Amino acid sequence: MRLRLTLLALCAALAGPARAADDPTPRTAVVSAFAPEIAALDAAMTGKHRVSISGTTFTTGVLEGKPVVLFLSGVSMVNAAMNTQRALDRFHVSRIVFSGIAGGVDPSLDVGDVVVPDQWGEYLESVMAREDSPGHFASTYRDPIVGANFGMIFPKVIEVTGPGGKLEQRTWFPADPALVALARRIAPAAVLKRCSAAGQCLKAPPKVVVGGNGVSGQSFVDNAAFRAWAFATFQARVLDMETAAVGQVAYANGVPFVGFRSLSDLAGGDPGRNQAGVFFQLASDNSAAVVRAFVAALP
Template sequence: MIAKPDSAAPLAVICAMQEEKAALRALMSDLETRDLLGRRVTLGRLDGRDIVVAESGIGKVASAVTAALLAREFGCRGLVVSGVAGGLDPGLHIGDTVIAHSLVQHDYGQLLDGGLTSFRPGVPPLGPDRGEYHFTLTADLTERLAQLAGAIDLPELPADLLPASAPRAWRKRRVVLGRIVSGDQFINSERERARLHRDFDAQAVEMEGAAVAQVGALLGLPVVVVRCLSDLAGSDSHLDFPRFVAAVSPGAALVLRQIIGIL
């Protein structure tokens, strides 16, 4: 049984990959490392607040298991997913950061000839009752995050990471609230990118956040997902991702540092 956390409990942060965790670890103090069922977990403080950071591995199952383990082992007061994602919104660029106000598992549902009909994860994916398949933040937390997001000023992307022909505006990094969709695929397709943006009105796609949101809903814990765009989920994403993942991962960590006070 997982006890109800108190305000002094640590905040749990889940990162899928080493690069994402390293970016956050570099900002922490008073570090202590433990092993939790094969996962390297770092306990420490971020600007005076207790946090515990784990590298979960990639995918919905890996991240959900890690979230549940952290909640049980440390009695965490909330769950955060921090790292990179693929951009879906044509108005966003590599280096921009999306804070999720809503999360959807884009690969859960009923697959018909006309496409996939989304259902609430955990319910039978058939019949007329689809359930509420979006995991959303409270209105109060959404409003506070929106106010903070508009005030965050991230460092510009280094010029050598972008094509020589790229306009200077591409170096400027935005922080926005939006919908993030999660599924167990690396999206490397212009057609699928356009479909996910159209069908879900989503700004970014990744492989963990909505699964952690499902765990949070079961445990009664708030879940915030912060994603910096490492690629644009199109035909070049297999090239952009390895090029940008280490360079943009600190963006998500810096945004988390700015918002941790309200989580």
């Protein structure tokens, strides 16, 4: 009997944290990159239960009447991909919703606006090309190049295994059309902050913009020339460091996905210094407000 109990305990230890079969409730995964982005969402949840998986805390509970699993992806592409896959492996995830801040690329947008793109690309998946004459760069890499280069940086397609197990080359990972349509429906009623807790106010009332392109990469961008290139080359409205990685994982697993990003700065187009240090919490709260309305409207 003692041997049997020992073996059972050993099996339980090897099995690790609870997997999806142990939490059969279908849940919306709500993801943010770092703590300020998730604070308002966590505060609005009820019935919270927290579990740590390899150092990342996943919180199950109810948000706006819907069962969710809330977690931080961590900053940057690898962290975002890794922890999104962990959530899909451990929980019964019906859809993925990202909420956070970003740099604004589209000149028609401003700090505080919330953007919900139709698709996301990994714009820094690239070739660092040789300079074959002063100021002239050329790529000889085998994969197709996407759009114009920025100096030595030549963006290229991404190789990914799709949901059917077939290797594909892709530039964009689509947000789920039905989820984007729902975001468009709830957008007009969204209540967004215009002033920070310290009393610093945006020059115009923020708005929700649905559609267009978003891009993600491993770098924080605060460069006007690079911002202009990202807009011209990808017609990007926003850029960040995680969402496209989450979109790629969602695509590979066949799980519906949508990303909400509120602008904390203009990625180098700010009038004067970068504004992220002033408005990151306001932007985080604006994204969370739209996501809460979105989750409330889910079927």
